[in-house]
Amino acid sequence: MLRTAWDGPLAPAEPRQAGLYAETMNVHSTDLRAALARIVGEPHVLDVPASSPYNHDATIAGGLRGQARLAVRPGSTAEVSEVVKALYALGVPIVPRGGGSGLAGGAVPSPGSVVCSLERMTAVRELSPRTWRMEVEAGLSTAHVHRLARENGLLFPPDPGASEQSQIGGNVATNAGGPHAFKYGATRDWVTGIEAVIAGGEIVRLGGACRKDVGGYDLRALLIGSEGTLGVITAVSLRLIPAPRAAVALVAFLEDQARGCEAILDVLACGIVPAAVDFLDAFTLRCAAGGYPGEVPQQARFALLIEVDGEGEEVRAQQRELREVLDDRCVLLDQPTPRELWRWRDGINGVVAGVRGGKVGEDVVVPVERLADLLEGFAAIASAGGLDSCAWGHGADGNVHANVLMDPGSERDRRAVGRVGDELLDLVVRMGGAISGEHGLGLIKSGQLSRQWGAAALRLHAQAKQMFDPQGLFNPGKKLP
Amino acid sequence: MLRTAWDGPLAPAEPRQAGLYAETMNVHSTDLRAALARIVGEPHVLDVPASSPYNHDATIAGGLRGQARLAVRPGSTAEVSEVVKALYALGVPIVPRGGGSGLAGGAVPSPGSVVCSLERMTAVRELSPRTWRMEVEAGLSTAHVHRLARENGLLFPPDPGASEQSQIGGNVATNAGGPHAFKYGATRDWVTGIEAVIAGGEIVRLGGACRKDVGGYDLRALLIGSEGTLGVITAVSLRLIPAPRAAVALVAFLEDQARGCEAILDVLACGIVPAAVDFLDAFTLRCAAGGYPGEVPQQARFALLIEVDGEGEEVRAQQRELREVLDDRCVLLDQPTPRELWRWRDGINGVVAGVRGGKVGEDVVVPVERLADLLEGFAAIASAGGLDSCAWGHGADGNVHANVLMDPGSERDRRAVGRVGDELLDLVVRMGGAISGEHGLGLIKSGQLSRQWGAAALRLHAQAKQMFDPQGLFNPGKKLP
Numbered sequence: 001m002l003r004t005a006w007d008g009p010l011a012p013a014e015p016r017q018a019g020l021y022a023e024t025m026n027v028h029s030t031d032l033r034a035a036l037a038r039i040v041g042e043p044h045v046l047d048v049p050a051s052s053p054y055n056h057d058a059t060i061a062g063g064l065r066g067q068a069r070l071a072v073r074p075g076s077t078a079e080v081s082e083v084v085k086a087l088y089a090l091g092v093p094i095v096p097r098g099g100g101s102g103l104a105g106g107a108v109p110s111p112g113s114v115v116c117s118l119e120r121m122t123a124v125r126e127l128s129p130r131t132w133r134m135e136v137e138a139g140l141s142t143a144h145v146h147r148l149a150r151e152n153g154l155l156f157p158p159d160p161g162a163s164e165q166s167q168i169g170g171n172v173a174t175n176a177g178g179p180h181a182f183k184y185g186a187t188r189d190w191v192t193g194i195e196a197v198i199a200g201g202e203i204v205r206l207g208g209a210c211r212k213d214v215g216g217y218d219l220r221a222l223l224i225g226s227e228g229t230l231g232v233i234t235a236v237s238l239r240l241i242p243a244p245r246a247a248v249a250l251v252a253f254l255e256d257q258a259r260g261c262e263a264i265l266d267v268l269a270c271g272i273v274p275a276a277v278d279f280l281d282a283f284t285l286r287c288a289a290g291g292y293p294g295e296v297p298q299q300a301r302f303a304l305l306i307e308v309d310g311e312g313e314e315v316r317a318q319q320r321e322l323r324e325v326l327d328d329r330c331v332l333l334d335q336p337t338p339r340e341l342w343r344w345r346d347g348i349n350g351v352v353a354g355v356r357g358g359k360v361g362e363d364v365v366v367p368v369e370r371l372a373d374l375l376e377g378f379a380a381i382a383s384a385g386g387l388d389s390c391a392w393g394h395g396a397d398g399n400v401h402a403n404v405l406m407d408p409g410s411e412r413d414r415r416a417v418g419r420v421g422d423e424l425l426d427l428v429v430r431m432g433g434a435i436s437g438e439h440g441l442g443l444i445k446s447g448q449l450s451r452q453w454g455a456a457a458l459r460l461h462a463q464a465k466q467m468f469d470p471q472g473l474f475n476p477g478k479k480l481p
Numbered sequence: 482m483l484r485t486a487w488d489g490p491l492a493p494a495e496p497r498q499a500g501l502y503a504e505t506m507n508v509h510s511t512d513l514r515a516a517l518a519r520i521v522g523e524p525h526v527l528d529v530p531a532s533s534p535y536n537h538d539a540t541i542a543g544g545l546r547g548q549a550r551l552a553v554r555p556g557s558t559a560e561v562s563e564v565v566k567a568l569y570a571l572g573v574p575i576v577p578r579g580g581g582s583g584l585a586g587g588a589v590p591s592p593g594s595v596v597c598s599l600e601r602m603t604a605v606r607e608l609s610p611r612t613w614r615m616e617v618e619a620g621l622s623t624a625h626v627h628r629l630a631r632e633n634g635l636l637f638p639p640d641p642g643a644s645e646q647s648q649i650g651g652n653v654a655t656n657a658g659g660p661h662a663f664k665y666g667a668t669r670d671w672v673t674g675i676e677a678v679i680a681g682g683e684i685v686r687l688g689g690a691c692r693k694d695v696g697g698y699d700l701r702a703l704l705i706g707s708e709g710t711l712g713v714i715t716a717v718s719l720r721l722i723p724a725p726r727a728a729v730a731l732v733a734f735l736e737d738q739a740r741g742c743e744a745i746l747d748v749l750a751c752g753i754v755p756a757a758v759d760f761l762d763a764f765t766l767r768c769a770a771g772g773y774p775g776e777v778p779q780q781a782r783f784a785l786l787i788e789v790d791g792e793g794e795e796v797r798a799q800q801r802e803l804r805e806v807l808d809d810r811c812v813l814l815d816q817p818t819p820r821e822l823w824r825w826r827d828g829i830n831g832v833v834a835g836v837r838g839g840k841v842g843e844d845v846v847v848p849v850e851r852l853a854d855l856l857e858g859f860a861a862i863a864s865a866g867g868l869d870s871c872a873w874g875h876g877a878d879g880n881v882h883a884n885v886l887m888d889p890g891s892e893r894d895r896r897a898v899g900r901v902g903d904e905l906l907d908l909v910v911r912m913g914g915a916i917s918g919e920h921g922l923g924l925i926k927s928g929q930l931s932r933q934w935g936a937a938a939l940r941l942h943a944q945a946k947q948m949f950d951p952q953g954l955f956n957p958g959k960k961l962p
Contacts, residue, residue, distance in 0.1 A: 130749060177695075181693065189666070203935075203937070204935065212846050212879075212918040213846060214915075214919055214921050215917045215921075216934060217706070217942055217945045217946075219941055226698055241754055265611055268612065271723040271724075310791070310792075311791075311792075311799075313794050313795065314792040318792075367612065369612055398691060398693075432691075448696075460948060461700065
């Protein structure tokens with residue numbers, strides 16, 4: 001069953017050695033605080049009352065909350081190293097934290113853990129527009145990275161949303177996606193180097209400024225998407241590209257979902273690579289209609305949100321071609337500006353969460369030709385569980401945000417949500433899909449990888465964790481069981 | 482010192498357990514042959530005389546040759562699994578082999594090993610043009626993958642060269658690059674799933690048809706570029722894109738190298754993303770002039786080979802823009818067709834190797850702004866070693882194929898080559914570069930990663946090997962010391 005809350009007052013993850021465990025338990029918070037204050041300075045060791053934002057991330061809409069012991073805000077890689085060294089020696093769990101915009105509970109602290117927030121590490125170590133790259137510290141906001149690129153005529157394509165709040169280190173730690181991952185790939189594809197602090201406070205540098213490097217095994221890739229369970233990412237080297245000179249949007253409103261999914265395949269077949277092909281289902285569309293910069297047709301039950309970018313002439317020609325492909329399938333083809341389109345799209349999560357007071361969102365993927373079957377299957381599962389549901393996502397990637405609405409205070413709703421998630425993941429795996437496309441497993445799906453991976457792969461997975469984090473102190477309970 | 486040959490008659494890599502080692506030594510080749518024949522059938526277990534092609538790869542131009550005990554050609558993943566299981570149980574080293582077109586000795590068998598050639602595994606398991614993907618077995622030639630894509634209006638962008646000979650499994654195992662990696666990325670970026678056989682014959686499947694998947698650690702990425710040292714890749718899922726509708730080429734001949742490297746930065750600055758920006762230095766240009774489809778100007782000492790692809794109108798506009806940027810820096814701006822350009826480019830390796838009878842090519846990377854310094858430094862090092870040298874490569878990626886010419890029969894040349902390689906790698910690391918951009922470490926640079934990586938990263942690297950291959954039987958002596 002999927003988790004919608006810490007199930008009771010969990011003990012801190014047990015360190016492997018009994019001696020260390022005992023030591024942890026014996027470390028008084030006042031001693032711990034003093035030790036950490038010596039490293040980062042008094043003002044940067046914080047109490048974490050139950051209501052503290054350090055106790056949750058964006059899954060708070062589903063009621064998910066943890067309980068950290070303290071939060072620490074190191075100001076440099078050296079300080080992160082010292083903090084990790086101290087906590088590792090004491091056997092205290094460490095929860096690395098970016099902007100807290102995650103949707104899988106990856107930053108929700110386990111009871112008794114220390115949150116290691118990267119918020120003070122915002123330095124731009126290198127910005128080299130002429131060679132299309134930058135190196136920045138992990139705490140820099142995603143929006144800041146975007147702005148730095150844009151101001152220099154460049155683009156950092158990954159756009160996972162909540163960009164003012166989210167931090168680049170968190171994006172890398174979750175391999176964040178977003179609508180434009182269809183054309184440009186997820187965060188992974190833009191990271192050429194990582195600096196991280198691993199077990200015992202050791203600093204590792206994997207990769208760097210070069211765009212190609214096949215000398216060693218790709219350990220950089222292991223850290224990308226590791227959700228803070230292998231170490232603390234402190235800085236990243238990013239590659240950029242020249243900003244496309246033009247972009248246009250197209251919104252196709254269709255009368256039914258099956259036809260909408262078929263239209264996605266038609267878009268793929270026409271030989272254009274759109275920057276993004278998102279979709280909204282009927283329920284989502286109804287909730288979001290009020291915010292649309294135009295008129296949503298009454299009979300619309302599905303919408304495709306398409307962006308094409310590139311050179312000016314090319315982009316207009318592609319827009320015309322897409323109009324031709326989509327025209328007779330739609331009840332309306334609209335052309336908001338890309339800015340209007342994405343502002344609308346970015347608001348959807350909040351609008352939907354407000355309908356019942358809360359929602360729990362799954363993030364799953366299927367091969368794109370199974371999208372219609374998945375959406376239909378999910379609606380049936382949620383309905384059987386007595387819950388309202390809706391879905392949107394990155395259609396051409398087969399990446400679906402499947403949401404069930406709930407009252408966060410209702411025990412009945414919580415149980416039903418768990419069952420729906422369970423059946424949904426089963427369905428996805430039967431379709432040859434993946435249990436998470438871009439949000440990660442975090443806390444809500446920790447331990448669920450066994451649905452998708454075989455025994456030998458799972459054993460390697462456990463060994464990878466062991467290799468980076470022998471005592472299991474980095475973000476315990478996330479990703480892994 | 483870099484290796485230009487197996488240094489004397491190496492023993493097979495020592496299995497970790499003495500018992501197994503003894504067992505290996507006691508396995509008569511006739512017994513081994515019988516055991517393997519029971520799995521793959523008599524005709525697919527082959528003797529490997531000294532002159533056999535199974536004893537070398539494309540480093541034969543530098544005289545590098547190994548000595549396998551037998552070669553086996555399994556016809557299915559199940560057979561690979563059985564073969565690996567049998568060899569692993571006996572402690573016999575296993576050398577996975579693709580097309581043998583590698584330039585780092587990665588497929589040169591260690592003495593006493595069994596070559597596991599994927600040549601019979603050429604099935605196309607899935608070809609789905611409308612969803613832009615295919616799943617193929619590892620032994621399919623790269624050219625075949627390209628043709629399948631092209632016949633369906635699609636493109637598989639990685640183009641590492643020698644495409645009729647090279648196999649897709651080998652491309653994945655080396656994370657092969659090529660000129661178009663500048664725009665499109667290396668092989669890694671196009672692999673969504675891998676099927677592989679690891680220690681003990683276990684089959685693992687990592688990823689699949691979906692373009693996004695963040696459930697588990699990216700173990701798929703560990704296998705990509707692992708050079709056969711972690712297991713045998715048996716099949717891969719690839720993503721494709723619609724073929725660009727047009728492509729044009731541009732060759733810029735310049736009077737000197739420093740100006741040529743500066744011109745690469747000017748190309749980057751103009752906001753266009755060319756598909757490829759290769760370069761040839763003066764010596765290479767002189768050797769290759771005869772094959773150029775046109776006239777190479779007498780005073781040319783450096784050439785840029787540029788391709789732009791995309792929509793027809795856009796491509797012509799970009800070509801005009803690049804001409805404007807490059808015009809007053811060049812002695813000639815020529816416009817062969819892309820096909821003419823790459824046919825010429827593909828022949829260069831062979832032409833240069835023929836000058837002295839042999840050559841040894843290094844494959845290094847530096848941040849692109851250091852390219853001029855690297856080329857100058859390399860020429861000085863080679864010249865101090867009394868060797869002729871030349872360089873070409875993927876300029877905008879900072880990826881240099883630094884070649885020294887040698888007589889493969891000369892002991893003096895061999896020693897000099899080793900010293901030159903040594904100093905070159907030092908220089909590259911001092912410049913913040915990488916010791917291999919796309920060829921891999923193979924045999925010729927095995928164990929050299931310690932120049933580039935720190936102690937903690939190297940420890941993780943060794944643990945990754947241990948985790949996949951506890952007895953150290955997969956391609957021993959390659960990549961790792």
